[in-house]
Amino acid sequence: MTEVLDRPSTTQPPGFGTLFSRLVAGGLVAGALAGVFSLLVTERAIAPALDLEEARTAGEAGHDHGEELFSRGEQLVGGFLGTVLAGVVLAVVFAAVYGAVRHRLPGRTDFARVTVLAAVGFAVLALLPALKLPASPPAVGDPDTVGTRTAIYGATLLCGVVAAVLVGVLVQALRARGVGVPGTTVAAVVASAVALALVLVLVPDNPDVIAADVPAAVVWDFRLASLGQLAVLWAGIGLAGGWFADRATRGPRVR
Amino acid sequence: MTSVPHAHPATAASRIAVPAWAWALALLGLFGLYLIAQDNGAVLASMGGTAHEFFHDARHSLGMPCH
Numbered sequence: 001m002t003e004v005l006d007r008p009s010t011t012q013p014p015g016f017g018t019l020f021s022r023l024v025a026g027g028l029v030a031g032a033l034a035g036v037f038s039l040l041v042t043e044r045a046i047a048p049a050l051d052l053e054e055a056r057t058a059g060e061a062g063h064d065h066g067e068e069l070f071s072r073g074e075q076l077v078g079g080f081l082g083t084v085l086a087g088v089v090l091a092v093v094f095a096a097v098y099g100a101v102r103h104r105l106p107g108r109t110d111f112a113r114v115t116v117l118a119a120v121g122f123a124v125l126a127l128l129p130a131l132k133l134p135a136s137p138p139a140v141g142d143p144d145t146v147g148t149r150t151a152i153y154g155a156t157l158l159c160g161v162v163a164a165v166l167v168g169v170l171v172q173a174l175r176a177r178g179v180g181v182p183g184t185t186v187a188a189v190v191a192s193a194v195a196l197a198l199v200l201v202l203v204p205d206n207p208d209v210i211a212a213d214v215p216a217a218v219v220w221d222f223r224l225a226s227l228g229q230l231a232v233l234w235a236g237i238g239l240a241g242g243w244f245a246d247r248a249t250r251g252p253r254v255r
Numbered sequence: 256m257t258s259v260p261h262a263h264p265a266t267a268a269s270r271i272a273v274p275a276w277a278w279a280l281a282l283l284g285l286f287g288l289y290l291i292a293q294d295n296g297a298v299l300a301s302m303g304g305t306a307h308e309f310f311h312d313a314r315h316s317l318g319m320p321c322h
Contacts (some may be wrong), residue, residue, distance in 0.1 A: 016272060046312060046316070075312050079313045081313070083292035083317065086317055089288045094278075099272075102270075104269060138321070166300065222315075225316070
């Protein structure tokens with residue numbers, strides 16, 4: 001390893017298996033952090049919604065929540081474990097995509113590149129759907145429209161991924177033509193803003209009307225908490241995954 | 256640590272190969288996540304509802320649509 005002293009560490013291509021295991025370990029850490037955030041913050045925002053749900057004396061047909069299948073305590077565990085699982089699965093997908101686009105990402109180290117891709121992941125897979133179809137706590141969504149809302153959610157994610165790929169292609173094309181960093185950055189930001197506007201305008205809106213008995217603060221607090229949890233998740237994938245991957249590819253520290 | 260100026264061209268990193276199993280695992284993982292989070296019993300008629308209820312809070316808090 002010492003023969004590479006003068007070379008930037010990231011010019012030696014690491015094996016995919018190394019990157020994969022490091023990034024998935026990062027996903028596990030990220031999921032656990034987001035799961036703790038969920039228990040400390042998001043569940044507090046869910047609680048008033050559940051109180052509301054219980055207060056509605058008319059039982060909802062079809063989709064029962066709460067005590068019959070799992071107690072609230074078990075659902076808290078499920079919320080934590082589900083978040084951890086989401087972190088691991090996202091990291092598995094992230095690792096494959098990272099391996100495919102690593103040589104095109106800006107940054108000299110794997111830490112820098114992983115954090116850049118994680119920021120894109122947060123923007124496309126968390127922030128964009130949060131803007132288009134903001135998260136709702138239990139008792140807010142209309143059971144009859146869940147299919148429509150799921151389709152909107154999926155379409156938003158798909159549009160976001162396509163837009164991210166197109167912006168990436170644009171950046172590569174501009175770079176290949178010798179356009180400098182400022183010009184490329186401006187073009188990428190403008191293209192992203194146009195793509196965001198198109199998704200917000202063209203993809204159908206949430207058909208639900210929030211019931212009059214739901215206080216705005218209940219919905220707002222939950223949406224902030226949900227976005228915060230997703231931010232922790234993606235920051236964890238970027239920072240923990242990036243750190244682990246970087247340590248694996250950097251080689252021993254030499255002074 | 257010596258750093259040579261202009262030692263990093265624009266394409267600093269060389270391409271690495273992503274094996275097929277990584278893509279397969281990614282797809283499998285996404286499908287699994289869909290099953291436990293989104294599915295309302297359409298694919299796993301009996302299990303779907305149970306997993307859905309157990310992971311219910313995660314589904315809401317991660318911003319996925321629900322009732």
